[in-house]
Amino acid sequence: MVMKLLAHDLLWGMPLPAEAPDWVFEALGDNPPVVVRRGIVAAGQVAVGIRGRRREQRYAASMPQAAITRRLSPEQLIDVQGTHDWPALQALAQLRPLLQASGLVWGVAGSAGHELASGIAALHAGSDLDLIIRTPVPVSRQWAADLVAALDNAVCRVDVQLQLPAGGLALREWAGSARQVLLKTDQGAQLLSDPWQPSQACA
Known part of the structure; x- marks a missing residue:
């Protein structure tokens, strides 16, 4: 999926990261959106943040652009x-x-x-x-x-x-x-x- 992504956009389709705290896997089980953040990542990837249930639960990751199923600005x-x-x-x-x-x-x-x-x-x-x-x-x-x-x-x-x-x-x-x-x-x-x-x- 080719699109212009901007910081604060919400994306769906985030795959489970290879390594992350346990709460990240629990949070992604609800199929929530992740938020585009500012950062430098490899080609074909987008920098994203994952939100947990508690305020202090924030995790920086990268997401393959090809995995994006939905976007909201x-x-x-x-x-x-x-x-x-x-x-x-x-x-x-x-x-x-x-x-x-x-x-x-x-x-x-x-x-x-x-x-x-x-x-x-x-x-x-x-x-x-x-x-x-x-x-x-x-x-x-x-x-x-x-x-x-x-x-x-x-x-x-x-x-x-x-x-x-x-x-x-x-x-x-x-x-x-x-x-x-x-x-x-x-x-x-x-x-x-x-x-x-x-x-x-x-x-």
Whole structure:
């Protein structure tokens, strides 16, 4: 299956890894999605993360692209209705009009995305809401600060990662005053003053 895969996409079809903690084999028995992560892997493979039942159970692996049977992107989950009334899903409903009005492509990631995509319980009463916003061109720090202020009115903590051409950037960090910010790339994290500058981000 040939497709363009992006960080935070959810994939089905993950084969059992050759070596992994026991909880990984138990978790994969439910045929859950795995999440695309940033990382360098061999040709024909995609870097993925496997989620266990407990918060600390996260396992980095690689998945053959040929094994993928289904893919969902975060933006395909924005209108999916959950089966439980968790605060994170209340926040999603509360923020949906604001995010739609931004004119930017956005999506649901993290535990909320996993539960909405699969129906497998991943949220609880104290869960944050994790979102992504695709920002192929620069957004100002003032725009970021204004959005953070709006998000802080939600019923639970909301964490947003901006998806730049070269990697991922935390909205709250871009909204801050530090001269350099941390961009997560396939090659690792980089401190940059202009994370949208390709020559700088790929250096």
